[in-house]
Amino acid sequence: MSSDTAATPPASSGGVADGRSSMTVVPVRHPWRWMASVGILVLAAMLFNTLVFSHLTRGGTREGRFQWGVVNQYLFDAPIMRGVLVTLELTVIAMAVGVSLGILLAIMRLSANRLLSGAAWLYIWFFRGTPVLVQLTFWYVGISYLYPHLTLGVPFGTALWTFNSTTLITAFVAGALGLSLNEGAYMSEIVRAGIIAVDEGQSEAAASLGMSRSQTLRRIVLPQAMRVIIPPTGNETISMLKTTSLVSAIAVTDLFQATQNVSNANYQVVPLLLVASLWYLFFTSLLTIGQYYVERYYARGASRQLPPTPFQRLTSALRRERPAAPVAPLTEIPWVAPHD
Amino acid sequence: MVEARGVRKSFGRLEVLKGIDLTVGRGEVLCLIGPSGSGKSTFLRCINHLEKIDGGTLAVDGELVGYRQSGYRLHELRDREVCASRALIGMVFQRFNLFPHLSVLDNVMAGPLWVKRAPTGPTKTRAAELLERVGLADKLASYPNQLSGGQQQRVAIARALAMDPKLMLFDEPTSALDPELVGDVLDVMKDLAASGMTMIVVTHEMGFAKEVADTVVFMDNGHVVESGAPGQVLVEPAHERTRSFLAKVL
Numbered sequence: 377m378s379s380d381t382a383a384t385p386p387a388s389s390g391g392v393a394d395g396r397s398s399m400t401v402v403p404v405r406h407p408w409r410w411m412a413s414v415g416i417l418v419l420a421a422m423l424f425n426t427l428v429f430s431h432l433t434r435g436g437t438r439e440g441r442f443q444w445g446v447v448n449q450y451l452f453d454a455p456i457m458r459g460v461l462v463t464l465e466l467t468v469i470a471m472a473v474g475v476s477l478g479i480l481l482a483i484m485r486l487s488a489n490r491l492l493s494g495a496a497w498l499y500i501w502f503f504r505g506t507p508v509l510v511q512l513t514f515w516y517v518g519i520s521y522l523y524p525h526l527t528l529g530v531p532f533g534t535a536l537w538t539f540n541s542t543t544l545i546t547a548f549v550a551g552a553l554g555l556s557l558n559e560g561a562y563m564s565e566i567v568r569a570g571i572i573a574v575d576e577g578q579s580e581a582a583a584s585l586g587m588s589r590s591q592t593l594r595r596i597v598l599p600q601a602m603r604v605i606i607p608p609t610g611n612e613t614i615s616m617l618k619t620t621s622l623v624s625a626i627a628v629t630d631l632f633q634a635t636q637n638v639s640n641a642n643y644q645v646v647p648l649l650l651v652a653s654l655w656y657l658f659f660t661s662l663l664t665i666g667q668y669y670v671e672r673y674y675a676r677g678a679s680r681q682l683p684p685t686p687f688q689r690l691t692s693a694l695r696r697e698r699p700a701a702p703v704a705p706l707t708e709i710p711w712v713a714p715h716d
Numbered sequence: 717m718v719e720a721r722g723v724r725k726s727f728g729r730l731e732v733l734k735g736i737d738l739t740v741g742r743g744e745v746l747c748l749i750g751p752s753g754s755g756k757s758t759f760l761r762c763i764n765h766l767e768k769i770d771g772g773t774l775a776v777d778g779e780l781v782g783y784r785q786s787g788y789r790l791h792e793l794r795d796r797e798v799c800a801s802r803a804l805i806g807m808v809f810q811r812f813n814l815f816p817h818l819s820v821l822d823n824v825m826a827g828p829l830w831v832k833r834a835p836t837g838p839t840k841t842r843a844a845e846l847l848e849r850v851g852l853a854d855k856l857a858s859y860p861n862q863l864s865g866g867q868q869q870r871v872a873i874a875r876a877l878a879m880d881p882k883l884m885l886f887d888e889p890t891s892a893l894d895p896e897l898v899g900d901v902l903d904v905m906k907d908l909a910a911s912g913m914t915m916i917v918v919t920h921e922m923g924f925a926k927e928v929a930d931t932v933v934f935m936d937n938g939h940v941v942e943s944g945a946p947g948q949v950l951v952e953p954a955h956e957r958t959r960s961f962l963a964k965v966l
Binding site for chain 1: 764766795800802811813817872879
């Protein structure tokens with residue numbers, strides 16, 4: 377082949393002998409990568425085809441396989457939107473209570489007092505050791521069965537307020553309670569990992585300045601622990617958004633239950649599952665983006681130069697039409713220069 | 717300024733300090749030298765109660781550290797009271813321990829703002845002055861890990877000075893530095909000594925000890941082996957153990 381002779385010097389010379397000052401570098405070829413890429417493209421085309429163009433005859437009428445028309449009809453339907461709202465409320469409440477409880481339990485577990493750390497350990501053991509669905513059902517059914525009346529007052533003494541359990545603990549309250557208390561157990565382990573990850577020298581430096589233990593925790597340790605805490609917490613939030621669908625088992629009309637209600641009436645089971653999935657995907661995508669920026673915020677001081685956000689990369693790419701990308705010598709890379 | 721009488725400290729069954737007697741006068745610079753494991757860093761950490769002592773008494777500026785005496789009983793002080801006495805003692809660590817999530821300026825302002833609840837404006841001015849004094853006027857907005865070790869240690873000194881301490885403790889301040897950055901940090905410390913600050917310095921820099929110290933204390937195995945003027949301890953040590961140590965490091 378003619379291209380081969382252009383790249384390789386004559387065999388006899390064994391070096392740069394044909395008057396040229398440099399040789400051409402021939403990159404290694406990756407045939408398997410190409411094959412895999414083609415395979416992926418074919419699969420993608422098949423997926424797109426089946427999602428969009430494919431048709432099916434059901435009950436004598438020919439219609440789109442995925443019935444996107446039905447999906448579209450219910451996507452913003454009022455009952456569905458009310459379900460979306462309930463799902464979001466439960467997620468926010470469960471995560472807010474869960475994180476606060478998690479911080480409290482983590483501090484208790486790290487306490488020098490055996491009783492405090494033991495109590496936290498027992499809590500985590502119990503709530504991690506039983507399924508959420510069981511806990512949810514317990515809060516909804518079990519509490520009013522065991523304690524028909526809840527009282528607030530002096531321990532072993534007089535009661536000041538008495539509540540009727542069934543009116544106080546509605547399905548929504550039971551759902552929020554169950555998810556929050558369960559989340560607290562998981563969050564406490566995440567927070568504890570974050571606190572342990574902060575170097576002990578930080579607490580010593582804070583103490584040597586005269587900061588109290590609570591100041592040290594609030595001002596020095598927790599802000600640094602956040603870097604370790606945020607990624608798994610984002611994970612937990614996304615997980616919680618979907619776990620809330622379990623409350624449909626205790627008669628809370630969340631997003632999933634709302635779509636179930638509709639499909640129970642019109643038998644369009646699959647399109648309404650798609651409606652639910654699209655909403656869950658939409659909010660998990662939002663959370664993923666949010667997590668990215670929160671992580672960036674807490675990375676201050678941890679990495680010397682933050683990488684640009686996707687948005688910054690896009691704007692800088694648009695500003696210079698062609699990225700010239702000159703290969704700079706090491707000393708000219710901007711973040712190396714300020715450090716001597 | 718510092719008065720130690722028979723200070724003892726054990727970690728589990730290992731006795732690290734076996735009765736330390738030491739006196740540091742106001743404005744005096746004392747250098748603690750000795751092999752690693754001799755207890756010098758532990759003793760330094762006892763002075764501001766980062767470590768609790770198991771026996772003896774330790775007083776700074778006439779007040780017991782971490783305890784209150786009533787008759788023959790020593791009552792452990794509450795967290796808040798310990799904090800108040802620590803605020804008067806500055807400390808510089810071997811590994812700097814700057815707060816990585818705060819800028820250099822915020823690191824220096826942290827103590828006065830949060831512990832003394834000082835107003836922001838004057839605190840900022842004073843912090844900037846201190847950073848200028850340690851030669852880092854152009855690094856106020858940087859974060860600690862954008863600085864070299866020597867620069868970080870100078871920020872740490874400024875951070876300690878921002879609390880207006882009456883005593884400064886240095887725990888091997890140059891041991892984690894590249895050799896060529898040691899000089900800058902030692903210069904700042906020499907300035908500080910010249911300005912009349914009372915300082916206790918755990919160090920392996922014999923040159924610094926010889927030049928700046930009023931007293932050099934040689935510790936080994938939890939005991940003070942000998943102490944005296946640098947010209948005596950470092951040049952004509954009385955004890956064989958001191959001589960063999962100096963022979964290795966000089």
